Amino acid sequence: MTQNAILFIPDISGFTEFVHHTDISHSRHIISELLELLIDNNTMKLELVEVEGDALFLYKLEEEVNIEGIKAQIQHMYLAFHTHLKRYEFERICHCGACSSAYNLSLKFVVHYGEIEFIKVKDSVKPYGSQVIQVHRLLKNEVPLTEYAIYTENLIPVSESPSGIRLTAAYDFGAINFVYEPLKHLKKQLPVVNPIPETVPKHKIFDKTESIKIPAIELYEVISNFDYRLLWTKGIDKLDYERNKVNRAGQKHRCLINKNQVVEQVTVKKTVKRNQLVYGESTTNVPFTKQINIYYVLEESDTGYTNLNIEIFADFKPFGILLKPLMKKNFQKIISENIKELILLIDYGFKIEQQTT
8 A cells, every 4th residue: 555755864974984993983983973863853753764874764654745844844953053163163072084074074855645555574664665765865966065954846846946056967766856955054043152261170190191002092092992991990890881972071980999989081182282082081989089190191203203201190178288289199090000001902902993892
């Protein structure tokens, strides 16, 4: 039995073909997060058929088309997408190709209307038929823009779309007429997203530099990616964090230490020199302190080594400053053990790609 349906595809593009394994892993996480964002902003209650690479295929059974409702849905998704990218640019801590170019990602939409059938494969029921083929073919087109919405003639008769630009495309099933509308002007409606303020505590209680034979971007990934944390840190029994996201400023994680002490930390950053990378974590769970921040500042040398500078800053509660010498001694022991483990991990030939499958 055939039924009329809106066929709706939002498609993300803009990532180049990255070679480095870190880029590939992070681009996968970023796209996954953005696709989830689009699903969460599905105000029309469209049914999700499938995640197709960097795109979503959705549909909704409708006997009558509300084109203004469809345009409102597109605008809602588009603004949520670019608001997230603006916020991500302030929050990101990684400088790999994927993370540093994420703000260039673009979003386009292809919307079609027509009769569909359904095919059942075991417990899965999906739209099926020529209209489904047509909407997917339209992802390849000659629209000279990166961000736009395509509406086929089934959805909007060309004569009724004075704001759209008409095109006719030839495919293996024949020619299809559609109009497209640019979306870039919608960015004027994006809300203001403020940078995350830097709050470095007042007292420096630790400062040590080690030289490690590994490129800076790879060492940065080992330090900032929680997937690797238990490989080189001592005393942590368990680490809870969001596994489907690239670590960024403001992201929280929890450490279980000595089987009974829970320490909550948040990722932070601070200003460093242009040729340096910085990763930081902050906690308010240490007794007698208001806040403790630890920063890993990386700078690659000409010899293939990376100079890793570890700094710890603290703000103390009343009389907590009296414990500063003891705290320095404890951090000296803990950090020295962790850095020793980190160097051993690298020297034994640890490869990031082994952990990103």
